[in-house]
């Protein structure tokens with residue numbers, strides 16, 4: 001089991017500069033492919049009875065690559081299908097309607113298209129997204145007559161994601177020497193300062209004229225997530241996600257994570273890396289544009305980002321990073337990612 005932090009204590013810096021530098025350095029090069037890394041599957045069945053074993057497995061998977069997948073997670077396939085159906089119906093709405101729910105910059109709420117420019121690539125992701133962050137949804141829901149049941153379906157799914165994310169985070173909390181509910185207390189859905197986000201993603205189909213090209217670039221450029229923990233839902237066969245552990249970033253060797261609808265892919269984000277004194281690594285990932293031999297149609301995914309409430313103070317136990325509020329931390333990362 002890895003117990004050493006994977007980076008040496010950096011000079012104490014006040015903001016998110018270290019993560020941003022890391023992302024810019026990653027760049028947009030293709031790199032090489034490797035299947036040598038294991039993306040572990042951790043079974044959460046009988047969670048309470050098997051908590052100690054599950055914690056050990058999660059810790060190993062998280063410290064090895066920072067990416068792992070969950071089975072036995074208790075989210076019903078019907079609920080996941082309903083969330084994807086709601087996402088598909090939303091993205092099918094005319095742009096004129098979606099633009100009424102335009103993204104509230106800095107608040108992770110609402111609809112945007114081609115507006116996320118990654119520091120690694122300098123070009124916009126080939127996608128549109130709709131984000132739900134509980135305290136900021138006033139005026140951002142489509143009318144019930146336009147999309148019956150949309151709001152209820154998404155709020156229900158978001159609540160289930162919150163519960164599952166905090167089940168996993170309770171294991172990391174305990175392993176790090178915090179109380180089991182340490183992270184849950186700093187992600188309070190009832191707080192007006194809540195920042196966790198459910199994001200529906202639609203990557204555009206490759207345009208006809210570009211379909212013969214061998215290398216189409218990135219649907220989403222290389223990045224690490226800003227949050228504590230991400231739950232990622234994908235559809236069978238809608239591949240493209242690739243991972244490169246941060247400690248191996250210089251190798252630029254990427255491991256594909258095949259998309260499976262029955263598993264939930266998880267990754268550690270930068271907030272938890274800081275909070276864990278760098279024991280739990282956040283890792284680079286990206287979504288490749290499919291080539292002529294792949295499915296070049298649209299791709300849908302859903303991500304749940306467990307992001308600590310604005311007033312939470314992220315401070316590593318050993319003081320290796322200067323304390324920063326979750327509000328200021330997200331503000332800096334969003335400012336570096338979204339145009340306008």
Ligand SMILES: O=C(O)CCC(=O)C(=O)O
Nearest residue numbers: 201225241285287301303
């Ligand atoms: O769509 C995916 O598979 C990955 C999405 C992602 O990494 C993100 O939105 O941060």
Ligand SMILES: [Fe+2]
Nearest residue numbers: 223224225285
């Ligand atoms: Fe991501």
